[in-house]
Amino acid sequence: MMNLSAASGLVLRPFRGASDFPAMAEVANASFDADGVLARRTPEDLARDYAAFTQCDPYQDAVMVELDDELVAYGRCWQFTQADGLTLHAQVGFVPGRWRGRGIGRVLQGWIEQRHHTVAAQHPRGPHVHHAYVQQGEDARARLLQARGYAPMRYFFEMLNTELHAAPDFPMPQGLELRPVLPEHYRAIWDAHHTAFEDHWGMAPPTPQDYDAWLESRVFQPARWQVAWDGNEVAGQVRTYINEDENRHLSRRRGYTEFISVGRKWRRRGLARALIARSLRLLADEGMAESALAVDGENLTGANRVYADCGFQVVKRNTIYRKPLEVPKL
Structure with a gap:
């Protein structure tokens, strides 16, 4: 002291x-x-x-x-x-x-x-x-x-979508399929996300302890995730989650369309839009009124445009x- x-x-x-x-x-x-x-x-x-x-x-x-x-x-x-x-x-x-x-x-x-x-x-x-x-x-x-x-x-930027029921119906790219997330998929989903983000600004490799912490985290809600597969490979994912405690304390109905990633060889095919649209409809079906996400203001993969196409608008700029x-x- x-x-x-x-x-x-x-x-x-x-x-x-x-x-x-x-x-x-x-x-x-x-x-x-x-x-x-x-x-x-x-x-x-x-x-x-x-x-x-x-x-x-x-x-x-x-x-x-x-x-x-x-x-x-x-x-x-x-x-x-x-x-x-x-x-x-x-x-x-x-x-x-x-x-x-x-x-x-x-x-x-x-x-x-x-x-x-x-x-x-x-x-x-x-x-x-x-x-x-x-x-x-x-x-x-x-x-x-x-x-x-x-x-x-x-x-x-923090972006917000307040029109969940108006989410566009973007089609899944040919050859890819959605599958329910099972425990044997967890590691592949984790690894695919971090591999997809290797070329993003400021990223640091995760530690083995980070994976264990993720399995116990409040954002670990696999029943809500949208994960696209190409055979045995994870092509892209949106790990949707809801923070019930936060919603209760702030008297709102917000879900999060977050942890969005697409592997390099599946980019530019509309996969991110298709997964995000499905995430928004899931949140609407669960009674949410809005969905939020965060994005690098200088993202080089065109994420900002993708999110705008899915109905998100910038509401905050953090530094x-x-x-x-x-x-x-x-």
Whole structure:
């Protein structure tokens, strides 16, 4: 535990485990509310996510900020290495609106970057960068990052379809067929998706632990997936899912048409459109009113146009910020 100063009264301490989750959820939700971000976290969400981390040790990589024994902010770090050898030191941080303007964000950001330097020094090979994903509306966080030398690197769009019953009926390409997803298909579906994304910006190879975590994740809903096969090969997929807890907390009926991929040799044949259309109709049949997805603003495979053809419209622009990280010498 570290008391920052007698004047500020702020105390930074490590993550203690499950007992922290209720207060962390309150802090995150209050931060979302201050920024107009339509998201909600529950203690159960946090427990599930923290148990599944494969590149983050929350007992070392998370920090709780307290004032008079009340949790007023928290942050977390993790790192991953892209196929090109660039190591990204990622971060999230939450400060509720009522605690902003007191320097808490600067203190939290300072701890995060110091932790990045510590971790980078332990794995010094290759280039390293600080990396932050900032949602539209998180203006205070964006200003803080810019003041510390971060610059926008890439934009990602959130897209929404609110006309699920009007989903177009794109035909399946000849020679391909949809099959119900069975447990013996899981590994092939996982591998095909990551192979299809090898040529996408910023992708990092998954670890063996990532596959196990995926099998237990809240987005693992194989009964809703649309998977096209060409013989024994997965040609393309859309891994549709619904977050029931989020819908309940936000009083909405949203599904997600996500994890969309088509293998190289099946591209430009209309497969993605056909799978997406089927995903939208499934969500409509399950009573959803809308579907969302996220896409790289500079996607080189024409995904943005495909999604627009399927009735999606851009509703948010989120930003990746980065700044160089000079690896300290131990």
